Amino acid sequence: MDIIIRNANLQDGRSGIDIGILGERIAVLQAGLEAKAGREIDASGRLVCPPFIDSHLHLDSTLSLGTPRLNQSGSLLEGISLWGELKPSLTQDAIYQRARKLCVWAMARGTLAIRSHVDICDDRLLAVDALVALRDELKPYLDIQLVAFPQDGYLRTASSPENLLRALAKGVDIIGGIPHFERTMADGAASVAQLMRLAAERGLMVDMHCDESDDPLSRHIETLAAETVRHGMQGRVAGSHLTSMHSMDNYYVSKLIPLIAEAGVAAIANPLINITLQGRHDTYPKRRGMTRVKELMAAGVTVAFGHDCVMDPWYPMGSHDMLEVASMALHVGHMTGVEEIKSCFEAVTVNAAKVLNLENYGLAPGNNADLVILQAADPIEAIRLRAERLFVIRRGKILAETEPRVAKVQFGGEVKSLDFTRADLDLC
Numbered sequence: 219m220d221i222i223i224r225n226a227n228l229q230d231g232r233s234g235i236d237i238g239i240l241g242e243r244i245a246v247l248q249a250g251l252e253a254k255a256g257r258e259i260d261a262s263g264r265l266v267c268p269p270f271i272d273s274h275l276h277l278d279s280t281l282s283l284g285t286p287r288l289n290q291s292g293s294l295l296e297g298i299s300l301w302g303e304l305k306p307s308l309t310q311d312a313i314y315q316r317a318r319k320l321c322v323w324a325m326a327r328g329t330l331a332i333r334s335h336v337d338i339c340d341d342r343l344l345a346v347d348a349l350v351a352l353r354d355e356l357k358p359y360l361d362i363q364l365v366a367f368p369q370d371g372y373l374r375t376a377s378s379p380e381n382l383l384r385a386l387a388k389g390v391d392i393i394g395g396i397p398h399f400e401r402t403m404a405d406g407a408a409s410v411a412q413l414m415r416l417a418a419e420r421g422l423m424v425d426m427h428c429d430e431s432d433d434p435l436s437r438h439i440e441t442l443a444a445e446t447v448r449h450g451m452q453g454r455v456a457g458s459h460l461t462s463m464h465s466m467d468n469y470y471v472s473k474l475i476p477l478i479a480e481a482g483v484a485a486i487a488n489p490l491i492n493i494t495l496q497g498r499h500d501t502y503p504k505r506r507g508m509t510r511v512k513e514l515m516a517a518g519v520t521v522a523f524g525h526d527c528v529m530d531p532w533y534p535m536g537s538h539d540m541l542e543v544a545s546m547a548l549h550v551g552h553m554t555g556v557e558e559i560k561s562c563f564e565a566v567t568v569n570a571a572k573v574l575n576l577e578n579y580g581l582a583p584g585n586n587a588d589l590v591i592l593q594a595a596d597p598i599e600a601i602r603l604r605a606e607r608l609f610v611i612r613r614g615k616i617l618a619e620t621e622p623r624v625a626k627v628q629f630g631g632e633v634k635s636l637d638f639t640r641a642d643l644d645l646c
């Protein structure tokens with residue numbers, strides 16, 4: 219073996235597992251592995267999991283906070299106009315450098331796959347050129363999927379249909395959309411139908427910003443699901459945000475969720491952003507905007523979570539930590555039951571891998587030797603502590619390391635070291 223990780227806890231509850239890595243693959247995964255390796259890492263009963271995945275991000279705007287100015291109101295609409303102010307002065311290199319920096323942050327956080335939307339409404343397509351180059355350059359480090367995203371509307375902006383085709387020709391992987399931002403409900407539905415036809419013709423996956431609104435009558439997800447069935451694209455289509463579902467009539471939702479499940483359309487919630495941008499017109503009670511994660515999961519829909527924004531015109535916070543995303547989701551979604559917390563961890567790991575259609579993902583013999591060792595015993599502790607990623611391994615090579623987080627307290631005449639894990643409690 220090249221590397222053996224000893225005494226690991228796994229996401230599924232197994233413990234005391236040794237993981238043998240040979241080359242770029244996991245060779246063996248069992249208790250008491252009798253083999254030698256060039257490097258042995260003692261996980262000491264900590265959680266070892268496959269890499270985190272961010273299923274919804276905007277790499278073209280990330281880390282642009284403060285250029286040209288800060289969002290004073292913090293609202294979605296001021297964010298969109300700020301992005302509009304920034305666009306004329308954007309350069310391909312500036313986009314590239316910021317996105318590259320974010321990807322290095324992601325690696326340190328053990329996030330080794332990102333699906334990023336890229337705005338195609340600027341006729342120069344600078345962001346497309348920057349991010350296609352970045353995706354190809356960073357292939358050894360992390361997987362990036364790019365979605366052609368008509369931020370200013372597909373039918374609403376005259377050049378969008380042509381720009382979208384140009385973006386695909388430049389190598390963008392996935393077709394996006396924004397039906398709730400078209401001028402009418404009818405235009406929104408028409409945009410979904412046209413974009414789905416295009417995706418079906420080209421054999422491409424689809425991921426639309428869909429119903430990112432508090433309007434309970436924003437029902438484009440219904441059209442997206444129906445078109446998915448029509449074209450036989452089950453398992454290859456995702457609806458991002460779906461925040462209007464938070465506000466929809468319950469009777470209508472009882473019909474809608476089974477349709478989404480039958481269509482095999484995945485749902486991507488962005489809890490950090492949904493909770494801060496939705497409900498802005500409300501007084502009290504304030505709606506929190508996140509889609510119906512619990513109910514979608516219960517119906518068998520694949521639900522993943524995205525970070526969406528990190529220090530950009532829409533969101534001044536964040537350091538690209540998918541455990542922070544999972545934590546926010548479980549708080550907003552009232553998902554503090556044991557299995558519910560675990561399902562939030564899955565939404566930033568295995569569920570997201572399904573949405574991205576990643577191959578050879580997961581801790582099993584034959585799969586890619588991509589994994590993270592966390593300073594936590596299990597997924598619940600990992601979310602609670604937003605645990606450090608002690609080791610991040612990509613294709614059998616150590617990509618990132620972080621020292622364990624330990625506090626030292628002068629107390630009772632001695633120095634106590636503590637890390638807030640349950641192991642601390644045993645010492646009390």
Ligand SMILES: [Zn+2]
Nearest residue numbers: 276335427526
């Ligand atoms: Zn988005």
